[in-house]
Amino acid sequence: MTDLKSFYRQQFGSPPARWVRAPGRLELLGNHTDYNQGLVMSVAVDKCLEMAAAPRLDGKIELVSSAFAQREKFSFDRIEKNPANSWADYAKGVLLQLRRSRVNFTGFNAAIRSAIPLGAGLSSSAALEVATVLTVRHLFPFTLSKTGPASPPRRSSSGALPELSKTEKLLLAQLCLKAESEFVGVNCGLLDQISCLFGKAGHVIEIDCQDLTVDHCPMPSGIGVIVCDSGVRHDLADGTYNALRKLCESAARRLGVSALRAIDPRRLEAERSKLSEREYQCAFHVVGENHRVVCAERALREGDLEQLGRLLFESHASSRDCFKNSCPELDLLVELAAAQPGCIGARLTGGGFGGATINLVELSQVERFCHEIAAQFEARTGRKAPVLRCQIVDGAG
């Protein structure tokens, strides 16, 4: 955090009062299942966003990010979009939702530094949302309950706030999700925000988006988690993501259920004629992903890495052939990964259409894997694919 604090001081001329860290996340399995009330597995990783902040007295909120040239300044009671600084929308959306939830806050300065590659599918946006909500909690302590604000938490003698309960984390995740769908306009599910808040070092996060339950399962030892960035950028706010969601929802409607979670592979085949070809393809992917997550949970608990890896490869094939949210660069990265010694499994991670792949690789082969993938991708495409080694870390705090 030293760099963060000196960045804050350099930007605002005085030291920050509080600072938080919010990790990026990787979707391990369960692609586009979250908004279909399905099952998903993820990990929080050590590519994090950090935010340092201090209150100010004039009611203004001023945000500065090491990743963007322009600062964004606005009044705490006038939160509007500024197309010239759309990166700040994720923070502003959260502030608006906090206000709607009757949380009291006024002006503050915040400086942001992020090691989460933008647009690579590690959800830098959820990290910014979560960092914002935690920063406000640190500066203007509040407690959310299902019925609105409850009595605020007390600071300890050292000024620390009590840890968030599971219920509070879920409420904060839902608030951040609302910010993203209502203010930014991407109708995503809860995967990103939950992963950012519920990460646990060395563990896989298991989310049931129907019951809203979160469990953890240890990641077997000896596995390296590698991200390969295709370099292809696709803005989920351009409508493609929402369009896929609509297809899934219309498939569910035609099948007479409230969400695709209620459909199993056999029923989908039996009622296929009710769906358009495209609805069927989307439903096939989502239903398959839910099934693969169930199988992967078993594989993880039994330490069956071969099966786990097979499920990852199947998931990618389903994205490529059915859901159609892959792209040639992601397909190439997975194809190259599959041919490397020690590669357990690989697939695209997150929304798709670009971004990154997640690769599980035997630790002894990680070095060589990273080198070979980068070299072979460049040889085939003439472009670089940054390769990142990730550690699985705790959630935001």
Ligand code: GLA
């Ligand atoms: C994006 C969304 C998530 C989830 C994934 C796909 O990352 O933000 O909510 O839908 O795509 O699984």
